Amino acid sequence: MTHRIATIVSGESRPHFPFVILQSSLVQSSLPVLRTFVNKRDVVSHVILFSLLYPPLTLVDPSEEGLQIVDMRAEVPGYSETRPDPLDYFSSIVKQALSAIAPDGPLTVIIDAADVLCADLGSPSQTCAVITSLLSHISARPKPSRLVIHLTTPSPLRDHILAPRLSPTLAHVVAHPPALLLHLATAQLMPPPPAGRPDRFWHVFSPLASRTWEVEEIVLGPGGGGARNDWGDGDRSGVGRNLEKELLGWLRDSPCSLSELDSLKPIFEDVGKTASEQLTPHLSFNLNLTPEQQQSRTNVPLPYAHKGMQYAFSFKDHSILYDPDSADDIDDEDPDDDLNI
Template sequence: MAENDALIRPYVHGDEDNRLVRFTVAKAAMEPLAAANRKDPHFGSWGYLRPLPGFAVMSLPIMRQRPEFEKQSIETLKRPDIANITEYYSRSPSSGFWIYDFGNQFVGLIAVDASTDSLSDDTVSSSQEAARETARSITSGKDKIHKPNTPPTAVIRHFYVAELYRTAVAQNDLITFAVKRIFESSSVVERIRMTPSPLMDYIEHSLKSAGFEVIEQGPKVELKVIDWTNDVPGYGDSPVDWKLRIDEIQSAIKGSSRDATVVIDSVDTIEEDLESPSEASSRLVCHITALSPVLPFLKQPRFAPSFIHLIAHPPALLTHLSRAYLTSPPSSSSSSSDSPDALKFWRVFVPLSDRPLEIEALVFGSDEHAEGGGSPDELVVEILVRGRGADVPIISSVPVSGSGKRKGIERVLEGWSVSKGGPVPLEELDSLKNVWKKKILSQPEAPDPTKDLTFNLSLTDSQQASRSQVPLPYEHNGRSTSSQNQSAHIFYDPDSADDLDDEDPDEDLDL
């Protein structure tokens, strides 16, 4: 496939597509949580209540929505179609699981179930009695006789498009392809059904553009507001009757036809109404994701001089740093340590901690370099403290240097173990045992040049003694002798061979 070609292909059974599909399906189930925590500007602060039915009392919004989405995500992953994708979606010619790719980039996916179980929401962990009943019906042939392979109603079980491609309406390509494929594969299918989340607007617009119509509306939101803003102590005709107020709240909860969510606004004001003699301290506690646009504003010193930021990291992050950068956290795990190893660790860890998307890809990536989440009972908690004083306590099992002193910013790492009941030092986390082990690198010995010789170069003791008695050549070099102090002379004795002519007699030679 070319680099920039768009292709809608069927799911291929294998590790790569399997990891991609499971991660995307779980992510799609959790994505409405971000929309549920986003305030609707049309309704002000009450826009937080739009996704859920509830009962409200004027107070600080305390929403407990995450467990519901986590429960839905787990149930989705436990359904039979995710347990065995290839086998499940091959039971009917109109069923299928397709993945949308743009070159090497993942765009989205869609899964259509046109089998006899298309309207079932059972999970793999259904009751044993239901499993035995299904086995008996299949054995007796009832399933084959009374249930056709393709029912008249097909269900879109999974539909997701990456946020990057939603503005290019890639979701319209997926839904158009799936609808055409369903109706062309079988004449039995008469309609297609999907129950999208009301928080995912792009899916609703895509379905309407493909010709889908709304046939069922969900239950209406039951909202009751109890307004006590005008009941100011000391300014009313009668004192505040708290017993009457509590009875009013309990009566509203009991009268609700569904599970009630209580939202309280201005808890400090309510405490003052109770005429407490102690002065209420002001503290804001927020539980948000690392990608929340609110986080940069909360971290500004102008907002609050004292600040504590707790960031949960998977232990796989420290394992990756230990293997890829050969650095492990110091034993104190404090950024105030001046040791070279500690400074090296924080120079690598801090920039990576500020990039949550890279950490997510490191743990849940679809390639072979994914570390995996590790133990679900253990976490690495990064504690960022600014302006800590007597009024800003910090509970930590790891000692923090400079205690009692005001410092600019201090960063600490500690472990959190569910099985051990709370905070623990990093050294006690089971998933980080390999990080603290010292690897001893064995140096290879130099080869012996005399190993493969056919003769022996070693000398015996007698041979070494004889060798030491041999005088070395040029041993007298550099030594002075007594003859160097005498003058030089030439001794000449004339003989018969000398030339004794008159012109140049040798007797005239004076030496």
């Protein structure tokens, strides 16, 4: 099975996503996915990596064919006298690359830390201007050209770049810790699909995943997370656009199903089992019956099955049998006698 994120990385997804956002957090990094975007290149594609935070060698394979690295880690405001204006500098680098590659060659532009760029500029709006300029160059190129940026939660850029006015079509890849899925499956009995119902799972998962501090507490324990301030209020990224959701795992440099992750295998071992079979391994006593016990159970007479002729009935009649006692006032002539009217 071809995972959706695999087609996004390769550029073969339908529809095409010219804008890809990777989002990390304190407890889960999406750098392995970013590394795949950096190294997904061939003789006809060209990749530009703007390195603002991470050493390029941590993201790049030894072979640098088709890759251009722009190392800006030393260009710190107030400490570098030669620091260029990002809006003009980023655009000029992209234009030079476009003139050097074939007219129909795809281009991938990657920013490894958009939050650092926002901090350097001191304004989310100015950062969005840089991103908009790069998207205009990307849109003029043939598919599968795209702009890939990396964020860290919480981010002041998140709501700005998810707005439909910036790009009507985008892919938002968020890295969630497996401990969050284990917590939902054990504490709230809400396992992810296919172990649970998708509609019920997303109704619980989306609000919890948006509460950054609570996810950090689940992974790091009480007192181990950050400040209790929620970034965002649920799934606002889906407002105004057709939203598709999917949960996938990641092993080394490729996507996988959640059941392939070692930490989540216990969740999917119970798929297809009855409720009794799922509970049995966790109990100190046996809930299952042997065939002899099952036969003895069926032979036990039911106390409410009257045998007298007066109460003879069939279970198929769906009738209700009622024996009036001494306190009942059954009088068809005056049914409201007990109301003292």
